[in-house]
Amino acid sequence: MSEYTYEGIDKTGKRITGKVDAPTEGDLRMMLRGKGIRPTRIDKGTRLTDTRAKVAPGANIGGVPNENLVLFTRQLQLLISSGVPLLQGITLLHEQSLHPTFKKILGTIKEKVSQGSYFWETLAPYPRVFPRLFVALIRAGESSGSLDQMLKRLTKYLEDAEKMKRLVKSAMMYPIIVISIGIGVIGIMLVFVIPKFEDMLSSSGQKLPAFTQAVIDTSHFVVNNALFLFGGLFFGAYMLVRYVRTSEGRAVMDRVFYQLPIFGGLMQKAGIARFCRTLQTLLMSGVNIIDAIDICRATIDNAVIEEPVRKIRAEVESGKTVGMVMSKYDVFPKMAVQMIQIGESTGNMDKMLEKIADFYDSEVEVTVGGMSKLIEPFILVFLGGTVGALMIAMYLPIFKLAGGAGD
Secondary structure, eight states: OEEEEEEEEOTTSOEEEEEEEESSHHHHHHHHHHTTOEEEEEEESSSOEETTTOOOTTTTOOOOOHHHHHHHHHHHHHHHHTTOOHHHHHHHHHHHOOOHHHHHHHHHHHHHHHTTOOHHHHHTTOTTTSOHHHHHHHHHHHHHTOHHHHHHHHHHHHHHHHHHHHHHHHHHHHHHHHHHHHHHHHHHIIIIIHHHHHHHHHTTOOOOOHHHHHHHHHHHHHHHTHHHHHHHHHHHHHHHHHHHTSHHHHHHHHHHHHHSTTHHHHHHHHHHHHHHHHHHHHHHTTOOHHHHHHHHHHHOOOHHHHHHHHHHHHHHHTTOOHHHHHTTOTTSOHHHHHHHHHHHHHTOHHHHHHHHHHHHHHHHHHHHHHHHHHHHHHHHHHHHHHHHHHHHHHHHHHHHHHHHHHO
C-alpha cells in the first residue's frame, strides 16, 4: 500500500482534496470514481501530478491515415453494441492493429483506461489522430451512457467526410496529373525528337521558316539548360508543397482556388456540406451551439469559411441566431441560410442541417462528374494542339522542299 495525495471534483462540481492509501494509482482512480469523484491531480507522496494537462507518450505523433480511425471507430462501435466492455474492446483492437504508430497510441489509451481514466481523456492528447469533434462526441457519449450511439454517429460522419475528401481531391488532381504528363511529353519531344529533325533539315541547306526556327531555338534552350529547368521545376514544386502545408500557405491556396471559375464553386459546396454535417452531428449529440460552432471552425479545413465561422461564434454567443448571422456573409448560399433559419424557428435545426449537407454532398458528386467530362476535352485539345504544332513546325520545311522540287 502507498499513500497518495489527490485533488478531484465531485458530482456537484465541488473541489475535493485528500490523502488515501491504495495499492496502485489505478486502484485509487477506480475508488474515487466509485465515490463520484473525478480525479484531476494525483501524487504518490508530496508532489502532485496534474492529470488534466498531462500528455501521454507520443502525444505529438502524427501520420496515422484516416482509414485507420474510421476502421477503429466502426469496429469499436460493433464491439460495444454487442455487449463487449470498453476496455476489452480497446484491447482487442490494439492487438489487431497493423499500423505501428496507431498501435502504440492504442496501447497507451488501453493503459490509461485500465487505470480509471475516461475514454475521452485518453484521446485528447492526440489531436492529430483524434480531432476535437471525435473527442467531444466521445465525451458526450460517456456522460450520457450512449457511447455506442455516439460511435455509430462518428462512423457515419467520418465515412461521409472521407468520401467527400476523396471526391474533391480527385477533382483537383485529375487535371494536374494529365497536364504534368503532357508537359513531360512535350519536354521529351523538345529534347529528343526535334534535334533529329534538325539534323535532317540542316542537311538540305535551305532557310527554315520562322515558326520552325523558333521551335528549334526552344529545343536548344531546353537541351542546354535541362538540368537547371528540371531542377528548378522540382525545387519549386517541393517548396510549394511545403508552403501549402503551413497554415498561411493553406489559407492562400484556399483563397486562390476559391476564385477559380469551376473549382471555387466546388470548394464552396464541399465546405458548406462539411460545416453543416459537423454542426448537425454535434447538435444531435447534445453539444451546445457555442462549442459546436467552435469545433466546426477547427475541423472545417477551409480557410475561406473558417473566418466567417469564427465571427458567427462571437455573435451567437452574444445572443443572435445562427441564421441571422450567417446571412451577413456571401460565402454561405442563400438557400442554406434560409433553411437554417427555418430549422431554428421550428426547433428542427439538426434535421435541417442534415438535409443541407445531403444536398451539397450530392451537388459535389454531380460537379466532380461534370468536371471530368468538361476538362478532358480541353486537356486533349491543348495537348493535341501543342504536339501537333511541334510536328507541323518540323514538317513545314519538308513540305516547302517538296513543293520546290515539284516546280
